[in-house]
Amino acid sequence: MPNIRKLDPTTSPMHHLGAELRRYREAAGLTQDQLGGKVYCTGSLIGQYETARKIPTRRFTMQLDDTLGTGGALLRLLEMALCFQVPLQAQEIADLEAEATQAYFFEPSVVHGRLQTKEYAREVLCVLHKDSLDARLANRLDRQLILERQNPALIWVVLGESALHQIVGSREIMRNQLAHLLEFRDHRSVHIQVLPFAAGAHAGLLGAFSLFRFRNSPDLAFSEDYEVGHLTANPEDVTDRTLRYAHLQAAALSIKDSASLIARVMEDRYGQ
Numbered sequence: 229m230p231n232i233r234k235l236d237p238t239t240s241p242m243h244h245l246g247a248e249l250r251r252y253r254e255a256a257g258l259t260q261d262q263l264g265g266k267v268y269c270t271g272s273l274i275g276q277y278e279t280a281r282k283i284p285t286r287r288f289t290m291q292l293d294d295t296l297g298t299g300g301a302l303l304r305l306l307e308m309a310l311c312f313q314v315p316l317q318a319q320e321i322a323d324l325e326a327e328a329t330q331a332y333f334f335e336p337s338v339v340h341g342r343l344q345t346k347e348y349a350r351e352v353l354c355v356l357h358k359d360s361l362d363a364r365l366a367n368r369l370d371r372q373l374i375l376e377r378q379n380p381a382l383i384w385v386v387l388g389e390s391a392l393h394q395i396v397g398s399r400e401i402m403r404n405q406l407a408h409l410l411e412f413r414d415h416r417s418v419h420i421q422v423l424p425f426a427a428g429a430h431a432g433l434l435g436a437f438s439l440f441r442f443r444n445s446p447d448l449a450f451s452e453d454y455e456v457g458h459l460t461a462n463p464e465d466v467t468d469r470t471l472r473y474a475h476l477q478a479a480a481l482s483i484k485d486s487a488s489l490i491a492r493v494m495e496d497r498y499g500q
Contacts, residue, residue, distance in 0.1 A: 241309035246278040248305055252296040253278075267291045273444065281323070283309075283445045283461050310446075310461045324448070324459070326374055329381050330441040332473050334432050336388035336423075338396075339405060341368050342375065343385060343412070343420070348405040351397035375418060383418045386432075386476045389425050392493045403498035406490050413487045421480035422489050431475035439469055 253263050253274070260278070261271030267288070276282040284292070289306045293299070325331060325342075333340045339348060349368050354361050374380060395402055412418045423430060438450040446461045449469040460466070481489060 240280065241305070242280040242283060245302065245305040245309050246280045249274075249292065249302060250278045252292075252298050252302070256296055263292075263295065266295050269444075282327070282442070283448070285444070285446055288444075310463065324440060324450070325371060327442060328440040329443055330384075330439075331381055332384045332386075332439040333436075334386045334438070334473060334476055335391060335436050336432055337390045337394060339387065339391050339409070340385050342372055342383065343409060343418075344368070344372075345401070345405050345408050347401045348396055351401065375415075380417045384421075384477075385419070386421045386423055386473070386480050388423050388432075389489070392422065392490060393497065399498045403494055406494035406498065409490050410487060410494070413483075419483055420486055420490075421477060421483060422486040423476060423480040424489070427479045430479050431472040437469055437472075439466070439473060 253260070256263075258266075259271065260274040264271040264274045269288075273282070277284050284306065286303065286306065289303045290300075293302045296302075333342070338352065341349065344352065346365070346369060350361070350365055353364050353368065375383070392406060396405070409420060412420055423432070436452065438452075440448045440450065442448075446463075447466045447470070448459055448461050449466045450459050452458070480486065
């Protein structure tokens with residue numbers, strides 16, 4: 229069904245782009261389905277672009293400009309929008325993760341949310357803020373269901389070794405958490421590497437970040453602070469994060485050696 233959500237173009241440059249796309253489409257007397265037919269996509273996809281649920285590629289935006297006769301206005305808005313960081317709330321982050329075909333995560337000091345056990349996640353989420361804890365915990369666990377889809381996205385996670393040693397909750401919780409990580413050793417779409425202490429200075433010293441790749445949208449880079457996450461499609465920022473991630477993968481232990489280290493820490497530090 230075409231997306232007819234009310235737009236607020238003041239929310240972000242990407243929402244402004246979506247609002248202008250809708251305005252040009254309606255001025256041309258076209259429905260979302262009709263415009264989609266002219267540019268060889270679904271009306272639903274047009275709706276996602278109009279509501280900033282997805283970001284159009286430059287090539288596709290040029291098609292929209294040509295079809296709607298905007299004189300290149302949409303492409304100019306896209307170029308401007310790509311230079312800004314867009315704040316995202318929890319549900320928007322979950323939607324983003326669900327649509328990605330590939331996701332790359334770097335976490336220097338905590339197990340990534342997609343890989344957390346319920347007990348570990350509860351301890352992480354209740355630090356300082358215990359309000360709505362059950363709802364926030366349920367939201368985090370729901371985001372893990374993506375791993376159980378028939379054709380799940382490729383997930384690559386680089387964890388700092390400190391995430392294995394930092395006791396979150398209790399030794400029992402940590403033992404179960406590391407055992408859970410080991411369950412992904414033979415997973416066809418989830419791959420875990422550990423960046424060892426011995427790596428020294430590395431490309432991720434500035435903190436955690438993520439990269440997302442999609443079928444019909446540009447690659448995105450994402451970083452998260454205490455209150456909100458920030459998303460950017462700026463090619464320079466995405467290229468920088470991609471290079472950093474490649475260096476982190478190269479400095480990390482292999483998948484096999486990472487599993488061996490996780491197992492060793494589980495037994496030596498949290499063994500019965």
